[in-house]
Amino acid sequence: MKDNFRQSMKWLHTWVGLIVGWMLFFMFLTGTLGYFYQEITRWMEPERPFIVHNISNEKLIDTAQRYLNKHAAGIDEWDIYLPNSRDQNLRVGWRHEPEPGKKRGQYITKVLDITTGEKVESRATGGGRLLYRMHYRLHYLSTDISYWLVGFCSMLMLLAVITGVVIHKKIFSDFFTFRAKKVLPGWLDIHNVLSVIALPFHFMITYSGLLFFLFTYMVLSSNLQTNEDEYSAMRKEIYPRTAHLEKANQAADMLDISTLYQQVKTAWQGDELSYVEMFAANDVNAQVLFVRHETDITYNPADEVMISAVTGEVITQQPKEYTAAGMIHNGFISLHEGQFAGAIARWIYFFTGLIGTAMIASGLILWTTKRKPQQMKKPNGPDFGYRLVEQLNIGTIVGLPIAIALYFYANRLLPLDMVGRAAWEAHVMFISWAILLSYPAFRPAAKAWSEQLQLAALVYLALPLVNALTTDKHLFNSLSKQDWNLAGFDLTLLLVGSCFAFAAYKVKALQVSNNSSKRPSTQSSKQRVKQGKAQLPATSGSLLPVQQAHKEQC
Template identity: 45%
Template sequence: MKDGFRQSMAWLHTWTGLLLGWVLFFIFLTGTAGYFDTEIDRWMRPEFPPPASQVQTVKMLERAVERLQAKAPNAERWRVSLPTDHGVVGLNVSWRGSGHDAAAANGSEQLDQNSGEPLKPRATGGGQLLYRMHYRLHYLPTTISYWLVGIAAMFMLVAILTGIIVHRKFFVDFFTFRQRKGQRSWLDAHNVLAVMALPFHVMITYSGLIFFAYLYMAPVIAATYGFGENSQRLYFDELEGRLARPARANTQVPLTPLAPLIAEAEAQWGEGRVRSLEILYPGDSQAQVSISQTPSGPLRRTATMVFNGVSGALIEVKPAIRSTPKAIRDTLLGLHEGLFAGPVLRWLYFLSGSIGTAMIATGLVLWTVKRREKLKRTGEPSFGLLLVERLNIGTVVGLPIAIAAYFWANRLIPAGVEGRAAWEAHAMFIAWTGMLLHPIFRPVQRAWIEQCWLATAVFGLLPMLNALTTNRHLAASLAQGDWVLAGFDLTMLAFGAAFGCTAWMLSRRARDRVTRHETLLSFAACKNAEPAE
């Protein structure tokens, strides 16, 4: 009975992992890159100045508000986000219009934190594009993307749970790796990678489903709140604990000084613990100023202090934990995003995500290796096997090459090209399409080797391209102590070296296989040439 159950779980594990395995690989790879999205943003905007000494919070906010008063004096809402410790060097300011032309009146800028002047970097999707791709994909309608990612996450969760049932001996699997044993080696690698970061795999998959639970379980919400936009707004207002906001009075009144409000917030939370500031109806008698706290833990929602925008009086303090169910949800989402993590913990996030990506890759390859070994007894490969082998090559190696092409496009596309950011993304998917087509015309073994050598080149030469096209090259970054840009170049060199080692190993194995085959043929020829006695 137990063996039958485990066999059925093994079948389920295999097919849930395979059917959307390439989508999962895309999600994991781009999501893992997203843990350093702001650092990638910095590298893809070399016009940004080097990081300067920290400016006082009050001065930064006052400069940002001055810019907003000049840029969008009639906006309904202003927002200022302060630099974080993730390599951000500028102030992010945004404004939102009201009425029928609200969308046209929306906008955002990045300001120099020292002068308050707008920075004018090249148009780019940056690291944010890669981060968004892991849940919104690309070129697809947003709702369809959410559903596809949700289905893939559910498949992933089923694959993890069935994998736990199939491989009961966790510690034995973790310490077992048999080299150069074909299918067994791939199985051992898959098991080791799965066990190594198993808690992370479970957390990241389950919390990913929680992100869009309101979409996947819309009928449950509608059963209580009804259908329509107003019903959905009521649900989210109750979920977020939003109070009914006052109506705009259309009476011009100067905004209260910000320094006392910041001082009161820092007295409550600690110096430097202000993350953002939002002003509703700036310059109006009904203005409100909301100051949010910097997160210090996995809880996604932080405390917020709301002040009267005219008198400066404190209206209310919204605590971080507003209800137990919402706190649980916010904690899961905060753990998923990892925005609270410092440098060491974010590298652990990145390492765990990379392990998860490699786990998916080894599972996809294991499926083909297992069926290739069966062919030694059964004959010609099926169309399905040939298709999976080619998709594996074009995805496991081809997608990283495409991401490198995205970085190359950032340096090679002229800054003044219209739709420049979109063309960076197009370059990525054009490169990926080429990598998916390439294995169709090459033997499987040669395609693996050729794409690994190409990955070695595009990653390894990226720092050189950076040095040729900007003055923010590796030597300059190291001299300035700019470890964000230096770390990016060094990471690209590490990826190039890793792909180079892989290509060299695959090439050597292919040569050994050819040599062994030629030796066997020579031995057989000599055997046949011996005179009969």
């Protein structure tokens, strides 16, 4: 298309990145937050009690089983989720019998107060799950449209990743290069550095994202090759499940789960129970599955122990048989989800996700920075397309984080008995994002950058304060009770807020220095305003490398 292959790929990389850039930014940011979705949900349900330290797993299981015997009598399948580093409350869940005409029954979860053994009533909220679901299921749109839209964006992302590697001339000799003092090379270096240092992650997350919906996206091919039965047989081969006995409809008394757990402890040589699943409760075929924290990215039979709840016998399980392709497929999906990650690895996942987000942001900003000198020379000011990109950049890169913060504000400030409260939390987020997207249309770009950055700093820094005023789960209490789950959330907000504040300060400082050096002081004030408007967007590019460098750190 262009003179040579590299030039063509450069063109492709630029435009592919631009048309879905904002959408990818949204997907990457909400997906990154998804690595902490349980932690976010816990923060958004402040009625839950603080962490209770040093309680044995046996006592927790007993508490849960007592509650379930009382409130989930007659239910066949239920689960107990032990407190862990991600969610420090004891939770139980059960599935009701399916209503006629439906495949699966409703699943209900309750948070239990460990000291009283009773359930905790929490406010209605979408929680972290809603945020994380947005990164593949979007919001307001139907499931099919969302999946295809997300698939389209992911495919273009894959294209951008591959073409990005192709066009990068000096991947190794420029490996550590970052020319922070220069505008255009600075932005180029930022984009390159952010892409290269996490390249395996970027490729993995994009490709595995597509694999999640393999049979949806490649429906034509799979329909051509399989009929309905073959299709479900193929899916069973790719996603094998743990088998368990069906109900025999013969009532039997069950042993205490905490007694059964002793055998598991010996088998594991440890006490790191993650959750307990019950099948066919109070039946002769009652079985309990004990699952610990994953120690393998696909599946490790040693992580699960199945025991008959009636006889107390350990049931040796058929190990799940993966085909080679199934292993690769499930391995990619597991890497995408990062369920195996412990505390530090989870933070690294989160951080790398932010690097991906910042990579997309820097690519978008690079687009405007490159075209700025040329656009500013035009007699009628910059083109509409250019201004639109700049506006969407500001409204998304800074606007979306603000909108997410306002989602948390809505969680704290909306009246507790409000109708459709959980839905309104999300409405608040999207309404404010819409406002922040349109706001830069009415302001000079540099002003809009700086104002939105200040707003972002303000909302993030004030959020722990609002939390303290509206609940008792504030930083002082959570720190003194060593509830790191809650304290970590507030501390992260403060850190993010400080990063935004620093970025806003840098932007302001650079604007001032640019204006004072560029603008002669003898002009009349009217001219100054006029020229200032044309000049301000020109300055915004020059100040951003520094700001971005610090955003990476948050």
